Amino acid sequence: MDFTPSSLTSEYQRRVAEFIDREIAPVEAQHLAELRDRENPWVVLPIIDELKEKARSQGLWNFFLPPAYASEKGRELGGPGFTNAEYAPLAELMGRHVIAPEIFNCNAPDTGNAEVLIHYGSAQQKEEWLQPLLDGQIRSAFCMTEPDVASSDATNMTATAVIEGDEVVINGRKWFSTGIGHPRCRFVIFMGLTDADADRHSRHSMVIVPVGTPGMTVDRMLSVFGYFDEPYGHGEVSFTNVRVPVTNIIAGPGRGFEIAQGRLGPGRIHHCMRLIGLAERTLEIGLERATTRTAFGKPLANLGGNRERIARARIAINQARLHVLYTAWLLDTAGAFGALSELSQIKAVVPQMAQDVVDMVIQWHGAGGLTEDHPLAGAYAAARSLRLADGPDEVHLGVVSRIELAKARAHGRNSK
Incomplete structure (x- = not known):
């Protein structure tokens, strides 16, 4: 490569x-x-x-x-x-x-x-x-996560998208539907249960729901560490007997999980690389602070273990970038299934790296780092939230360990 x-x-x-x-x-x-x-x-x-x-x-x-x-x-x-x-x-x-x-x-x-x-x-x-x-x-939004179930296991979803004749009837409640607050949001992609008796990965469908369809209500906008991310926002949305044409089902009934897997691969690359950009800018802000601000007669960079922290931040950012670039290359050449472990690896590693870098720079700014006088508090909220969005760390680490254990078992059988 x-x-x-x-x-x-x-x-x-x-x-x-x-x-x-x-x-x-x-x-x-x-x-x-x-x-x-x-x-x-x-x-x-x-x-x-x-x-x-x-x-x-x-x-x-x-x-x-x-x-x-x-x-x-x-x-x-x-x-x-x-x-x-x-x-x-x-x-x-x-x-x-x-x-x-x-x-x-x-x-x-x-x-x-x-x-x-x-x-x-x-x-x-x-x-x-x-x-x-x-x-x-x-603009658009994506309605998948639900407040009443552990959405880290997507098979738990209880919101429904039931076919009745030439219509789909949608019921349920979604939240953290990113983008729903934008004044130009015109449609959402809703993932719901269509056939409870089908195979667990063939039960759900994705449906296009135009914003403003009767029965669809944005109940409230949700804050993340006090930030509403306006004008995009993360909303709680209820669907009560919402009816849309069956032609609004994407790819056909029961293909929701298939579509979700295809959607999440590139999305994780995008999220992780944006976070690396956030970490880079944050470190630049931190270095400016550490070399121009003095305490106890020394620049902050020369106090405590800050030089080592700077070095470790640089190493962590570079490692994360190479990890994501390798995963992007693997996704291009081997497809989502061939990059399954690596996509989970970067999703677990990069938000934590960015969170750690931002936390370090907040510390160098003292109480001011917690305010809107600097972009650091918002950066921390973004990095921390990405440890949950598109699946929490634990789910991704579980995927990686499952693949590693399967390889170990296969190696054990092949070596006998």
Whole structure:
């Protein structure tokens, strides 16, 4: 394997970095402060649309699109289409700033929902929902986790999507539905139980539910360590006898788990690389603090074990990056099943690494690090929440250990 970027990917890395430094970094803090100060923060401020238009006009758009799809649809959708390994460094750059992913139309959960529709959606679903999503005209949400069951085991899901004639009747309650608070959220992908008697991995379906369908209610927006992540947000959503056409089922009844596995592979690469970008920016902020702030007659960098902590942070970030790049390469070459262990490995390792780096830099900032005067508290909330999103650490470690034990048993049989 060779992680040296091609001339094309190097060009895009340069262009994205320059756009972020020139257009996004100078306005982000003011933008976030303005949102916080508004009585209603669930709005799109003009600067976001201005930056999105600039990015798209420069071809800095939809980097996550698979090469085959991007090639089929042409450059009007944005970039040339990158493999997971090629996209990873771009995701890292975007992870350095909260608003950057949306500016390039690469924010979660829209990227995952778009990929679901690309790979599994019908022609009608692509025309009605995918195209506006890729154009940046609308946003979306993903409704999977439930408050009343342990959603770390997805087979526990009790919300239902029952077929009645030419309709699907949806009932249940979901929460931490990321993106539901966005004023332009126009549809959710709902995962629900369709056939309780089927094989445990063939019981559920994914269904497109337009926002505003009768019976669908956003009950409340949920905070994470006091942050609401406006204007995207994480909501609790109830569905009471919600009816949509059976044509809104994605790929067919009972294929929910199959779709989920296809969706989560690239999504974990994206999440992890964005977190590495967050960790890099946080370490830069920390080094500035540690070399300019003095206590007891010394720079903070020279106090206690801070030099060793700096070294270990650098090593941890570099290790995490190489781990994710290897996993991205494996996903490109061997598919999701061939990268199953590695996808769980990075999901367990990278959020913990980022959390540790942010925690260290908060400590160097003292009480100020806990406030909104610095981006550190928000960074900590993001890193800590990713130890639960897309499956908690324990689930991923369980996958890794199960695969390792299976290999050990196979080796034992083969050696006899």
